[in-house]
Amino acid sequence: MDEGFIPYQQSLEDEEQSIKSTQSVIEQAIAWFRAHSMFVLAYGTGCGAIEMPPTFTSRYDIERLGVVGVATPRQADILIVSGYCSPKTLKRVIRSYEQMSEPKYIIGLGSCTINGGMYWDSYNTIKKLDDFLPVDMYVNGCMPRPEALIEGFVKLQEKIRANSSEAGYIQYRTRYAHYRANQERLFGTQVQPRYEENFAGMNL
């Protein structure tokens, strides 16, 4: 494989294509419906949240893509974490994510979720959201415009249709020890119940 960003990106896309062709017709249909009906729980953690209302209302009208906001994590498919998270907020974000039913995805909105952004040296925010929760799609920028968020949704749609086993919610189950260790390192003794306990006695 050639070195560099573009060949690397290409190799990722080729992989998605090959996964798609191994799906049965019914799996493809279900993936299509999933990709075209996304219920969003928008968690306004940072200043990037201000770009979400225009995305959802008349000016940019993301409902065209089948995206609607819902008021409770129970009904949501997608969690938008819009910017920096203090540990206190992160606890709530994790709790909300764990209450969502699978399949579920996370969009990290803004540079702060990627590497800390302009809060890179802050004592009171996390630097990399992916250490604590599996992020499926990043939208970079500070702050990202609604167009960028829409682009993020379109890319996420492609990812959902590819139905890959790399999806975040599967990662969160299979690599829970990793995420949990990071969470415990941050929160110390004040941690929430383990994710598996939510499913105790359920046949998944």
Add this chain to the structure above:
Amino acid sequence: MLLLDLLLMLLIAYGFGFLYYGLYRNLSARVHGRFGPSLAQSFSDSIKLFVKEESTTFGWMFYLGPVIMASGAVLNVLFIPFLNQGESLQGLSSYGNLIVVLYLMVLGPLGNALGVGSSGNPFGVMGVTRGLTRLLALELPFYLAAIGVMIDAGSADFGIIMQAQSTQSNMFAHPLLFAAAFISFLGFMGKSPFDVVGAPQEVYSGPATEFSGKFLALLMSQSAMFSFAKLLLMVNLFWGGADHLGELVAKTFVLFVAATFIGSVYARFSTVQSVEFLIRIPTLLGIVGLALL
């Protein structure tokens, strides 16, 4: 044969219910100056929810709630004849009449109250309380109008009520009764200004707050079918029913669009305001309409 007929009725109610819901989202988007989702969006939503995993458990009563609601909606569809003549699409209407249908209409909300109550979610309970309070006020004018229609036709049977309108429909013969029924019909459809039950920004999703996955899908499907049943009821009681399927679609469509447009331009009443309004204006219209019979 009857079974096939019933199945067909359910399919029509399901299909048109969802199509109308998609249309509602589309039309209200246009009113807001947006394009809105595609017409089939609600189908995608419900299929996606049906294949989604379930993560909440609150005991069996919680799950029974949506099932009771759905059975209420299904029975309603089956007891209201779709056409005013012929053998087909009559469902169980020969076994029941308007009174049975009015009785069945409250089955859903009660089932919902039982289910939501056992989840213990405060927003769900608030939504249910709002819904039941509003229901009390909604029923009064609607029952007055229904009684008027029954007195006029001399029967509670749908066939006879529709036959009595063969020369002039009840809408023109008894405009006051129609007005009373139409206003409370808007409330039954959950349209603004009476949409206090699932009011976002106030009680989150209201009764649906704790429901996810398949049960949310069941709730959506039953509400689509139930709204088609309510459209049918209005068409049968006041517009003389329909001779064939095309006429049925046209009449329910007009009624639905009227309700949607009225719903998109009014701001929401508070619960108390909506009860006060319903008890004053439409109830008064209904009483005057009854007196003029």
